[in-house]
Amino acid sequence: MNTTYFKATLREITYSWGKFISIVLIILLGSLLYVGIRATGPDLDNSAARYFNQHNLGDLTVTSTLGLTGKDLRLIKNAPHVATAEANHMVVTKKSQDEVVSVSSFSQSTKLNRLKLVSGHLPRSRDQIVLDSKAKQRGYKLGQAYRVPKTAGLRQQTYKIVGFVNSPLFVSSTDRGTTNLGSGEIDYFAYLPKQAFNQSTYGSIAVKFNNTAGLAAGTDKYNERVQSDQAQLEKRLKQRPEQRQKEIVQPQLATINSKLNQLDKQTSQLSQVPAAYQTTQMKTAANKLKAGRQQLVSAKTKLLKTPTAVYMYGDRTTNVGYQDYFDESKSIAAIAVIFPGFFLFIAVLITFTTISRMIEKNRREIGLMRALGYTKGVISMKYVIYSLLAGILGSLIGGVAGMLTLPKFIFSMLSNNNLTHYVGVIPWGYLVEALVAGLIATLGSAAVVLIINLREKPMDLMRERAPKAGKRILLERIKPLWRRLSFNQKVSYRNLFRYKGRMIMTIVGIAGCTGLMLAGFGIRNSVNDLLPDQFSQVQHYQGIVTLSAANKRIHDKNISAQKQALVKSVTVSPTKGTKRNATVTMISPKSNTNFDKYVTLTNPHTNRKEHLTNDGVIITEKLATDMNAKKGSHLSVKVGNKLVKVKVSGITKNYAGHYLYLTPKYYEQAANANYQPTSRLIKIKDGNATARHDTNQRLFKQAGVLNVSYPRYAGGSLTTGGLSSVVLIFIALSGALGLVVLYNLTNVNISERMRELSTVKVLGFYDNEVTAYVARENVILTILGIIFGWFIGIVLHHFIMIKAQTGAILFPLTIHYPSYIWSAILTIVFSLIVGVITHYKLKNIDMMDSLAAQE
Structure with missing residues (x-):
């Protein structure tokens, strides 16, 4: 008998493929978006962490306004928790009117901030140079001679380009930092061997701590650890600002004082010569000595005003584009908390309704099985298996599909950075959450309805529930309006208010999908309005x-x-x-x-x-x-x-x-x-x-x-997170969910009212009239759902755009009226598609079977 009952379960699925597949699709879409979007943030972080680990990006960079010395390097290397530290030379030079380049030192033994070779090879002699891959945009090629103006700190002016590289210090593919030369912005960077520099001091010292290896980049734990290590390093270098000033001032001061002493001696000797014996040459020499002494005194005064060195500590957030990348990741993660969650909530709600209605429809069968002696457990197995299959299939297929597609797609759309290798991780937590949500929607709804129904006596279960008593609705009390309605219109309005639960559920389902689509269109509006609003409302120069x-x-x-x-x-x-x-x-x-x-x-x-x-x-x-x-x-x-x-x-x-x-x-x-x-x-x-x-x-x-x-026309370099790609995903999946939800709700509506619709057909209604009989209610519910959906969309949009603010961007909270129209049109189109499917389904209603006695 158990085998027979299991076959009956399979028949339940095969006889209603449309309903079963629609349940699976709803759960699948909800799980796909939930897992896919929520996994994007961690995957972006993991891809960055892998990139930084491969190139051994330093945790901290130390710089000083008066340069750094070997003593600074030794103190840093011996500081607590410092694993390694490397000193680098650097000069910034203006190569042409519109070209500022930052040139740093490079060594084959470099351990920190290792360069990523794009083409060519790294320098092997001091006359070879590698350029930022961004420099290709200016027409530079391998083998080309590269000339810089005569610059203090560099031994020569001409080099050979042997490679193009990316640096982990520059996550952004466009921004290269600031300087006090030219326009104030560095256009690209370059690297030379250390032998090419003739500087006595270092421009920076890169530091790697030994207690940050197990912490993911960009996380609060990592940032807190680096801040703690930095505080200890600052204490160790606390005396260095004054010491560094003395190291510069005292040798020069000693030299100046020595020269002043010599001048004073020469002046004293000249002053001992009587005026009558002084020649023109002696007077000229005296004047020169006086002028020289004034220059030395002036230089001494200026030297004594040399400010104390300022030691600056820059963690990874000072690296160009680093923080923006993690801001993008965090903005998507923030969006993932609300949008996919709401999406999944709508899917769960509709699925819960569908499963519970299906069991309610089978009350007579459940009562018959109880009367035949089947236990409650055996009877429940049919619906448990049905629910489990739908929930597990939808959750797993959707979750795995979301995990494999959405994060990688969004990563590929983040084109404003140098991270090109995607590294994904299996989001077990989100997969489990999606699976639990899917089972709550399917198995949970089946359990609730079964518990309620199985408490009743078999005889009561085999009887149809008494239909709800008809009640006067509000419109009937407005007699001038009620009298002007046709018979069909009156029936539709009465049916709507007679089944309030079904009405509310349909409105909520449609409103949720419309709201999701409006939020997607609104995000696009905010992204597109960013630059126009900036240069119309704020900045008026070009x-x-x-x-x-x-x-x-x-x-x-x-x-x-x-x-x-x-x-x-x-x-x-x-x-x-x-x-x-x-x-x-x-x-x-x-x-x-x-x-x-x-x-x-x-x-x-x-x-x-x-x-x-x-x-x-x-x-x-x-x-x-x-x-x-x-x-x-x-x-x-x-x-x-x-x-x-x-x-x-x-x-x-x-x-x-x-x-x-x-x-x-x-x-x-x-x-x-x-x-x-x-x-x-x-x-x-x-x-x-x-x-x-x-x-x-x-x-x-x-x-x-x-x-x-021209800032007005340079907006293309501004990043807007991965929102452009996320918008496409939101709109597409929201539309798909809307179509499936409308189909499912309409399908449940028809299955519940089969006898009513058959009666209408028996009374002589044509097929088009029967379709209109159902469609009229759907039109009203769709309109109400769209209106409520707009309010949901506004709230979602505002929440998402506030959470999505990244880097230097603050999105305008605007939704243009075409977005309202498009979200409504798409909902109406989906409703029409479902209406066409419904029409053919209603044409095939078997009137005799539907009107057969239920007693």
Whole structure:
């Protein structure tokens, strides 16, 4: 009998393939998105960790404003938890007007920050050089001669290009850091053997700790461990700033004092000669000695003002693109908490409804089996097997498919970094969670309904449940409106309110799918609006011209307006708390007059205008968030080789990039330097690529023009996380889920009302009229689901975009009206597709079997 009953279970599946497959598909889609998106963050982190381990990226980089020596290297190597430390030479040189290159030393024995060879080979002699793979964009090729201007620190000017490389110090494929040369940005890097340098000091020392090996890069545990090790290293080097100053000052001071003593002796000897015996030559010599002495005194005074060295400690977050990559990973992980979870919730809800309705429909069969003597356990096995098969198949297939496809697809879309090798891990936890959710939806719903039904007596089970009593609905009380409705319309409205549970479930299912699609379209709107909003609401200039001197003037027929300003790329970090650093563009206009025509400073919370004052700086909203800063906070700003402290006087709205605005007076006060507005913010009449190129050519012919850049048209380099690819996934899978959900709910609706629909057919309704009889209710429920879905989509979109803010990007929280229309149209299209399928199903209803007596 058990074998027979098992066959009956298989027949239940084969006789209703559509229902079984739809349940499997719903669970599959939910599991696919849940596991796929949630596994993406860990997979991105794992891929980065593997890359950094392969190239042995250092945990910390130590630099100093007065350079580093062998003594610094020895102290660092002997510090607690230091596994290894390597010193490197570095120079930054301006190769041409628009080309700034950072040149670092390289050794075959290098253990830390090992280069990744893209083509060619690494340098084997001091006249060979390897370039950043980004330099290929400038036309450099293997075997080509590479010439740099005469630069202090390099032994020669001409080298042979023997290779192109990537460096783990530069995760970004576009950004190469900042400098005080040219436009303030480094265009690419290069590496030479150590023998090619003639520097007496080192530019940096890379450090690797011995207690971070087992910790994944980018995690809180790793960051906390590095901060702890860094604190111990700082204590060990605590005396070095003053010592380093003395190491530089005292030898030079001794030399100057020695020369002064010699001059004083010579002057004394000359002064002993009576005036009457002094010749013209002696007087000339005396004047020269006096001038020389003044120069030495001046040099001594300047030397004595040499500031104490500042030792700076940069963890991996200071590496260009490193933090942005992990921000992207964290943003996707944050999205994965809500979007796939909500997606899976809708799938579970609909599946629960479908399974419970299927068991309710088989009440008579369950009662008959009970009357024949079958135990509750045997009777339950049919539905347990059915539910288990659906739940396990959907969860496992969907989870494995999501694990194998979505993370790798999203990784391939993150094109703005040098990490090209994807390394995935099996997300056992998420697979188990998806499996549990699938079994709750299927097995759980079967268990709940079986427990309720099996408590009843067999005789009660074999009887049909009494239909719900008809009640007057609200519309009936509005008599003028009710009288104008047709008979079919009245029946539809009564049916809707008669089965409130079915109505609510259908609305929730449709609303969930519509909301998911709207959120996907909204994400696309926010991503696409980023740059237009930045340059329409915030920045109104198109370009920046860098000059050699503040008093230089520029003119061009394509420039409609210009404003003098000091523009520098600086590094900002909090004075306390997190060690996060950010590359920031500092802008100080020569005057506040008409500055709002170039930059609109608006408080993001009050929408009131912010004004520059001599009390502090105004920073952009995302920078304030990253630095945990507010009005009155203090920040550390590295301007060139100088570290200064500034006060935040205001926060302004901004979408792309980090910016810091201040007055000339506050700049001089904070930086202790003369204000030199060597830049011009320009507005141009024609912004197309050809016009910009021609403008550049004309400007570079003018004396003093060092660089021309166009932030307005350089937005392609801004990263938006993996959101573009995630959007496609959201929309596609949400649409697929919507189609399956509508089919499933409609299928359940028809199966429950088979006798009712058969009766309608017997009464003479044509096939089209029977379809309309059901479709009318579906149309109403679809419209209500779309409206509620819009509200769900708005909430989802806002939550996702706030969580998705990465690096220097703050997305505008906007959803355009076409997104509402498209989400509604897709839902309606899916409803129409299901309507067509339903029509053919209704045509094939066997009226005699459906009207057969149930007693």
